[in-house]
Every structure is written in C-alpha cells, then in structure tokens.
Amino acid sequence: xxxxxxxxxxxxxxxxxxxxxxxxxxxxxxxxxxxxxxxxxxxxxxxxxxxxxxxxxxxxxxxxxxxxxxxxxxxxxxxxxxxxxxxxxxxxxxxxxxxxxxxxxxxxxxxxxxxxxxxxxxxxxxxxxxxxxxxxxxxxxxxxxxxxxxxxxxxxxxxxxxxxxxxxxxxxxxxxxxxxxxxxxxxxxxxxxxxxxxxxxxxxxxxxxxxxxxxxxxxxxxxxxxxxxxxxxxxxxxxxxxxxxxxxxxxxxxxxxxxxxxxxxxxxxxxxxxxxxxxxxxxxxxxxxxxxxxxxxxxxxxxxxxxxxxxxxxxxxxxxxxxxxxxxxxxxxxxxxxxxxxxxxxxxxxxxxxxxxxxxxxxxxxxxxxxxxxxxxxxxxxxxxxxxxxxxxxxxxxxxxxxxxxxxxxxxxxxxxxxxxxxxxxxxxxxxxxxxxxxxxxxxxxxxxxxxxxxxxxxxxxxxxxxxxxxxxxxxxxxxxxxxxxxxxxxxxxxxxxxxxxxxxxxxxxxxxxxxxxxxxxxxxxxxxxxxxxxxxxxxxxxxxxxxxxxxxxxxxxxxxxxxxxxxxxxxxxxxxxxxxxxxxxxxxxxxxxxxxxxxxxxxxxxxxxxx
Amino acid sequence: xxxxxxxxxxxxxxxxxxxxxxxxxxxxxxxxxxxxxxxxxxxxxxxxxxxxxxxxxxxxxxxxxxxxxxxxxxxxxxxxxxxxxxxxxxxxxxxxxxxxxxxxxxxxxxxxxxxxxxxxxxxxxxxxxxxxxxxxxxxxxxxxxxxxxxxxxxxxxxxxxxxxxxxxxxxxxxxxxxxxxxxxxxxxxxxxxxxxxxxxxxxxxxxxxxxxxxxxxxxxxxxxxxxxxxxxxxxxxxxxxxxxxxxxxxxxxxxxxxxxxxxxxxxxxxxxxxxxxxxxxxxxxxxxxxxxxxxxxxxxxxxxxxxxxxxxxxxxxxxxxxxxxxxxxxxxxxxxxxxxxxxxxxxxxxxxxxxxxxxxxxxxxxxxxxxxxxxxxxxxx
Ligand SMILES: Nc1nc2c(ncn2[C@@H]2O[C@H](COP(=O)(O)OP(=O)(O)OP(=O)(O)O)[C@@H](O)[C@H]2O)c(=O)[nH]1
Ligand SMILES: [Mg+2]
Numbered sequence: 001x002x003x004x005x006x007x008x009x010x011x012x013x014x015x016x017x018x019x020x021x022x023x024x025x026x027x028x029x030x031x032x033x034x035x036x037x038x039x040x041x042x043x044x045x046x047x048x049x050x051x052x053x054x055x056x057x058x059x060x061x062x063x064x065x066x067x068x069x070x071x072x073x074x075x076x077x078x079x080x081x082x083x084x085x086x087x088x089x090x091x092x093x094x095x096x097x098x099x100x101x102x103x104x105x106x107x108x109x110x111x112x113x114x115x116x117x118x119x120x121x122x123x124x125x126x127x128x129x130x131x132x133x134x135x136x137x138x139x140x141x142x143x144x145x146x147x148x149x150x151x152x153x154x155x156x157x158x159x160x161x162x163x164x165x166x167x168x169x170x171x172x173x174x175x176x177x178x179x180x181x182x183x184x185x186x187x188x189x190x191x192x193x194x195x196x197x198x199x200x201x202x203x204x205x206x207x208x209x210x211x212x213x214x215x216x217x218x219x220x221x222x223x224x225x226x227x228x229x230x231x232x233x234x235x236x237x238x239x240x241x242x243x244x245x246x247x248x249x250x251x252x253x254x255x256x257x258x259x260x261x262x263x264x265x266x267x268x269x270x271x272x273x274x275x276x277x278x279x280x281x282x283x284x285x286x287x288x289x290x291x292x293x294x295x296x297x298x299x300x301x302x303x304x305x306x307x308x309x310x311x312x313x314x315x316x317x318x319x320x321x322x323x324x325x326x327x328x329x330x331x332x333x334x335x336x337x338x339x340x341x342x343x344x345x346x347x348x349x350x351x352x353x354x355x356x357x358x359x360x361x362x363x364x365x366x367x368x369x370x371x372x373x374x375x376x377x378x379x380x381x382x383x384x385x386x387x388x389x390x391x392x393x394x395x396x397x398x399x400x401x402x403x404x405x406x407x408x409x410x411x412x413x414x415x416x417x418x419x420x421x422x423x424x425x426x427x428x429x430x431x432x433x434x435x436x437x438x439x440x441x442x443x444x445x446x447x448x449x450x451x452x453x454x455x456x457x458x459x460x461x462x463x464x465x466x467x468x469x470x471x472x473x474x475x476x477x478x479x480x481x482x483x484x485x486x487x488x489x490x491x492x493x494x495x496x497x498x499x500x501x502x503x504x505x506x507x508x509x510x511x512x513x514x515x516x517x518x519x520x521x522x523x524x525x526x527x528x529x530x531x532x533x534x535x536x537x538x539x540x541x542x543x544x545x546x547x548x549x550x551x552x553x554x555x556x557x558x559x560x561x562x563x564x565x566x567x568x569x570x571x572x573x574x575x576x577x578x579x580x581x582x583x584x585x586x587x588x589x590x591x592x593x594x595x596x597x598x599x600x601x602x603x604x605x606x607x608x609x610x611x612x
Numbered sequence: 613x614x615x616x617x618x619x620x621x622x623x624x625x626x627x628x629x630x631x632x633x634x635x636x637x638x639x640x641x642x643x644x645x646x647x648x649x650x651x652x653x654x655x656x657x658x659x660x661x662x663x664x665x666x667x668x669x670x671x672x673x674x675x676x677x678x679x680x681x682x683x684x685x686x687x688x689x690x691x692x693x694x695x696x697x698x699x700x701x702x703x704x705x706x707x708x709x710x711x712x713x714x715x716x717x718x719x720x721x722x723x724x725x726x727x728x729x730x731x732x733x734x735x736x737x738x739x740x741x742x743x744x745x746x747x748x749x750x751x752x753x754x755x756x757x758x759x760x761x762x763x764x765x766x767x768x769x770x771x772x773x774x775x776x777x778x779x780x781x782x783x784x785x786x787x788x789x790x791x792x793x794x795x796x797x798x799x800x801x802x803x804x805x806x807x808x809x810x811x812x813x814x815x816x817x818x819x820x821x822x823x824x825x826x827x828x829x830x831x832x833x834x835x836x837x838x839x840x841x842x843x844x845x846x847x848x849x850x851x852x853x854x855x856x857x858x859x860x861x862x863x864x865x866x867x868x869x870x871x872x873x874x875x876x877x878x879x880x881x882x883x884x885x886x887x888x889x890x891x892x893x894x895x896x897x898x899x900x901x902x903x904x905x906x907x908x909x910x911x912x913x914x915x916x917x918x919x920x921x922x923x924x925x926x927x928x929x930x931x932x933x934x935x936x937x938x939x940x941x942x943x944x945x946x947x948x949x950x951x952x953x954x955x956x957x958x959x960x961x962x963x964x965x966x967x968x969x970x971x972x973x974x975x976x977x978x979x980x981x982x983x984x985x986x987x988x989x990x991x992x993x
Pocket of ligand 2: 031032033056066067091092093094
C-alpha cells in the first residue's frame, strides 16, 4: 500500500491498538533516558544511530543535558499478548519555564508516565505535572526511576507518591532507565492501563488538533497534530478553523523521531502535516484542522492563551542584522508559542524587539538559539516583568519596559506581578529558605509536612524577585535538595522606583530597571561595580552613576587611560602594527556607543548577572 | 608574484632606503620577537650568497644609489669581519651610498671587536647602533643579554677609536624590578658616554618573545602604567638636559643626528628590505619575506624569489598610516598632508591629545603617551 516503500506505518492503526502517552517529571528525573530504553525495546532506532537522550535533538539540549522542547515519536511495540501496538510517546521538558510545553503535549495523549527519581523523591514539578495530568484526564502511571542507584529510597518514595500525590503505587512500576530494569513491565502496563483514543463513529468530518509546529529548513512550516476524527492525506484541502486559513496538504507523516512521510494519518494518531502555508504566523498552536469543504465540525478545545511574564529587549549587535533578527524571531516563535516579540527601539542599542518569555531559562534558551541556529549576534537588556502603573485620574497602563515608565509626577502607584511559589525542602533547611524568601520580599503563607523529612512551603513573592538568580540561591542553601514550582498570583502594590545608570553623564536606557526602593541602592552599587569591570579605560575618565530620578545613589569611576603606546615601530613593524590597530578598531566597532563611551557587549550580560 | 612587478611600473628609480636583515644571533634575549637563529658558519655563508642573489633580483637598475642603508638583525656584528666585508662590498656594488648618505649597522657590545669595527669603517659604514640596553649587569642578565656594562664602555671606546662619529645607544626602560635609582644610573652612564643618539624603549611583552612564553604568573610582569610613565619621563629629562632632543616617541638625538633611515620610514617613504623576515614598502605595495631562513635559502638557491607575503594598501589606508606614524614624530604632520582626517583629529584636539603648531598636526605630551589609542581613533573611515 505504501507508495515509496519507505512508508512503514500503516495508514490507520486500529484505535484499540494505539497508545498515546507522555513522560512527565521534575527536571532530571530521567524522562529522556527512559524514552531511550523504549526506543530501543521497540527497535525504533538502529543501534548505530543510537545515542543517549536521543530525543534531545537540539544542540542546546545536548549541551545542557536538559529537554527544552517536547519531542514526539511513534513506535511499534510487540506486546506479550502477541499484538503490535502503536505507541505515540511524547518526551517533555521538566523545567518550570517549559510547563506550557508539557500541557500542550498532554492534549495529544490519553496517558502519562509520571517519573520520580528514587534518590530525589517527589519534587515541585512532580507535583505540578501530576496535577496537570489529572486536570487533563490522563491516566497516570507512577514510575519510580533510578532504582539502580545505591541511594535509591524506593519505599520512601512510594510512600511520598501515595501520600503527597494521592496516586496508588499499585498501578505503578519500578524501573532503571539506565540499566533497562523494569521497562518491559512498564510497557505492558502502558498497553493495559492507558486507554485507547476515542473518536466519532465514521463517517465524520476530519478534525486534528495543532499542538506544536516547527520551521524546517527543507519543508518550511511543519505542523504537529493529533488526529481526533477522520483522516488527513496529502492533497487534501484543509481549513484552520480558528484563523480561517485554507491550505492544501503536501505531506503527512510520523515522527521516527525524524519526519517520516506516510500516506495518511488516521484517528487517534500523532504526526505532522506540511501544507502550502509558508508564513509562520498563519499557524496558531491549539487550532483545529478540518476539511475545507463539507460540514464544519466543532472546534477542539485548544489551549489557554499564555502570557509571557518576563520581558527583555533583544537587539542586533550590528544594525544591519535587524531584518535577519526579525525573520529569525518569527521562525522561533512558530516553534515556541509561549514567546512573543514586538518592535521597540533604544537610544543605546538602536532598533530591536521587546520579547516576552515565560521565565529566565526560557529567555536564555531563546537567546542561545538565535545565536546558534540563526547566527545572529544579539544584545539583550535586563529582564523586566509587566507592571501595572496607575496614573492620576484612574488610568492604568501596563509597562513592560522600564524606560516607558510615565513621568513619576503622574504616577499614583505601581503594582507588580506576584507569584505563589511552592518550595519543597528538607526540614533542616526550612530556616534558611524562609530567610531567603523574606529577603526576596516574600512571605511564607503555609507549611505542609510531606513526610518525616520534608515540607512544602507555600509562599507569596514578587515575580521580579525570582527572575534572575533565586533558583541558584535556593539550590545552594539546600545543597541541591530544595525545588520550586510557581504559579502567577495577581498583582500587589509596591514601592517601586526606576533605577537609571548613567555613563559619562548619559543615561543608558538599556540598563534601566524598576526595583523596590529598599533594594535600589545595593543594586545600583552592584551594577556600577560590574560595569566598571567590563568597560575598558578611555582616553578620559568615565564616571558610572546609578540614579533614582536626579539623585545619584552609587558611583564608580573608570580612570582615564594613562599609557597606550608601542615603544618600537620600525619599517618592518609598520604593516603588522597597523593590522594590530585595525583589529582593535574592529573590536571597538562591535561595542555600543553611548555618547563618547564605548560599551562592550559583555557589559549588557554582566549587568544581568550581577544580581544580588 | 616576483619582485620585478613589485615596483610601480614606469616610476623613476626612486632612491629607496635599503634594509638588510641579518638573521643570526649568539642567543636569544628574553624580550626579542625578531627573527633570528643561532649563528652557524655554513648557514651564514649560504645566507650571504642568497642575499646577493636577492639584491640582484630587485627590479631597480644596477647599480642604484641610495641615501640610507640600515643593517639590522639579529646581530650583524657576530658575522665576523670576513663576512661583514663581503656583505658590505656586495651592498656597495648594488646600492652605492650617495654622498653624505647614512649607513647604520646594529652592533652588540659583547661581540664587537676592533677588527670588526675597522672593517665596518673601511667599508663605509658611518653610523653604529649599539644595543646597550642597560648599564646594570644584573638587569642585563635578567634581560638575557650576553654582555656586561664594562663591555659597553669598551665597545664604545673602540668604536670611537675606529672613527665612528655617529653612535647610537639603545636602552630598555620599564624593566620590572628595576627601581628609579638603577634606571637613573643607566641614564647617567649613557649620557656620560656622549653618544649622538639614544633610543629608549619601554620593555614590551611581545608575542613570540621568551617573556611572553613564560608561564603566566611568572615573576616578570609589566610595570604598572604610572611607574612606566615615571621611567620614561625620567629618561626624557636626563636626555634633554644633556642636549638630546626627543624627535620620536622613543628616540632622542643631538641636533642633526636623527636616524635618517628610520625617519624616512616614519614619513612613509619607500624602503627595500633584504634577508629573511625583511619588509619592503613601495608606494601602495608592501611585502615581507617569510621569517624562515631555510625556505629563504632554498628559494634563492633554486633561482626564485623567497616566499613573501604581499599587502596592497588603499590610498586611504596609506594616508592613515602616514598620519599615524608621522604623529609619532615630534615634528608631526603637515596640515595639508592629512586631508580627510580633520573630522577625526578635531575631537582629539578637543581632548588636548593632538594640537596644531606651526602649520602641523602634532601630538600633545599626553597624546604621545596614548599614541596607540589615538591611532585606533584615526583608523577606519
Ligand atoms: N543511575 C541512573 N541514572 C539515570 C537513570 N535515568 C536517568 N539517569 C541520569 O539522570 C540524568 C538526567 O536524565 P535525563 O533523561 O536527561 O532527565 P530528564 O528528566 O529528561 O531531564 P529534563 O528533560 O531536563 O527534565 C542523566 O544524567 C541520566 O543519565 C537511571 O535509571 N539510573
Ligand atoms: Mg529530558
């Protein structure tokens, strides 16, 4: 039946033999490693193609050893009952910034393998993801992983799963994703416990949910779908029910995990669609794809709109890269619907974009991907949250860029976004962690005992305070044992001031930030000190000042260069010397000019890193 | 590309300065990044023959007069009087020195003999550049020099006796661990010898030198800028009190004894270099022989040109170079010679780094300390 012989998957696996599930867990509990074992057990990947955490295909994922994107893959599992099942697995990221990825993947599944590291136990994202799976009506299979470790505490962790999550371990499995122990048993559980997909009885109009998309250099816009009803095939004319876009399908296929063309995708299946749609922005994640003619079916539920919570300006280092940056941001946002961007400009940095992210790791990852995958050199500004600024007369404006803060005299008050943070830690660290929370202007609202050794603190804190380095501090005071999850929790009025940095008397807008008054001075001092380290000496002294309005609250000075001269310069040296000087000139050109001062790119990064 | 195409076609045979690089030494000083190998008599003979071949391959008519010759290295004086005699007569045949021309040879106090000096004088060499570096034996040792202060006095007197009326001394300033007293004594000794010319170089940590090769954190680290400037000011004071005039950032001379060969290079005039690692400049074209004796010998012995790296300047870069290196001289650069650079010079003038005096752009005192930073400002469009 296949046209090219390469089509290994039949076009319509019987519903009763399809199992769609995702693997969810706290960061590093072994999801991608477990996926590896499943790929091997199902012979989905040739031995010579195998590598650890195979699904983590982006360079950045491999380098950092973390999953950033959800990765779907289709496998054929030969079960002990003699039947072959089609498993559509989605490996998900564990980091809190990417929980949106997890929730979208869940829309394509009926089951979830909830993994818990036997040496770490239930952590913050374990709890968050378990709730998310329950909300999505997924069948949860609890799995304790890393049982090969000498420090594995299987019994204790089983207890936590039952007590904290209320999930019966009788339905679960004990595995080692490293050694492969228990994997067969888990696969059988998936066959037995994950319900097959449901569909409308035929004939019915085709419906497929768009749960992700990527921009592929060869295929263009590739849309990831979960077919709910009917079939989609190459040549079909389809309509996106949300946007109304009509297009013709050019290719459908499965993830192996590479794109593998197939004749059709049938009900319950997970795969991809390439169509005549060229423009990344014509695709909306969460949209429903249906036939272009015939009755218009009901739209599938789709996804909650998520709003980026952290904003930062991204600028090309070289102004000629503006268009390239814009196109790259477009392609990136296709693959990452949680990311937004709009044009803005800065006195110091020129034309760029205000970009919205879910958190700081998300921001870092996008920046890295721009640099590597899209090869644009960028500078980004200090991250900021969205403030509600109440003006006299009752008007309220949203400010996501500190430089756009209205004049202080017109401001009645400012509100900042708050979060509810759930911190799981060992009993002996409670004191230190409470101090840390208070230092970040937070308060501990509730303390729940999880088991004899651990508690969960529920805290209310300003989002701004956890942006940059809170997690590092949390890990360091708890020796790596505390973990945090958070949700947004409205706005609260706060005594915020705008902190400006002046170089040689000129305000560098890219360095401005809104900050609580009590912290302005120490932050100002840190920023001045950090800048002093990275800005090179000039032929004149360069004062660096931190100011609130007209009041200078911190100051450093970069002393004027006193001596910069080559002693010996003869005939033979002239060309060499000139080339050396030209290289210096090139280096200088890459710096940003703020008035007469040249500011190296590192300055923008080091200021970011100089947090408390 | 060979050297016959490297001079502007149709241009009159301009009297370019001639430079010869002698690539031999009897050891390596810690600060030196110039190309040299240990002296080997057989190699030295082959080098001499190859040098003659290279000079003959030059496109200029043979013979052609020149105003200045400079023989540097390496250590020319370790060649011994036989080879020096041959080198000089070869040069004289190919590039006879004009009347009142300047012919300099670099000499090391440790290897300078009466015989060598007499050979040089007889050959027509009329200027000696003596690598004294310091008059403190401990400092000399630290710098990896293979001579003592006594050697300098001896060599200097021998040179005078041999008839040299134009002798320059090189000194190294800003050596880490050398305090103001020791440095002042070196300056006093230099002045006491009554040379015609003194060069004062702040010690640099050149890539390729042994100073740089030493592991980071080794005991020699550059003096702080403030101390370096103090050393250099001290030198300027001592030398001007003794009647020397500073005419370039690192060079001092009694009036009329400025090194003409170097001055011509700084003014952007042409020069032709011979020997491995030697550089040449002809109009917009630059080239340098590869710093490698073996390939130099092989190429010339095989009837070809030595391996070279060429560099063609745009008129704008050439102009920038002239300005940058011209400003290193205290005479500065004529106003009309800097067409197109006023826009860059003006802000520097506001910062009092450059100034206009007697119809010329010059560096201010502070500007001279910041010549490289100023050069970076002047480069580019
Ligand atoms: N000893 C042992 N180590 C394991 C096991 N499973 C995973 N690991 C190790 O745990 C680390 C994290 O594994 P991953 O598979 O990348 O974890 P993950 O849950 O996918 O992580 P994120 O995608 O970043 O959330 C790696 O170093 C794995 O080698 C196991 O069963 N035993
Ligand atoms: Mg992973």
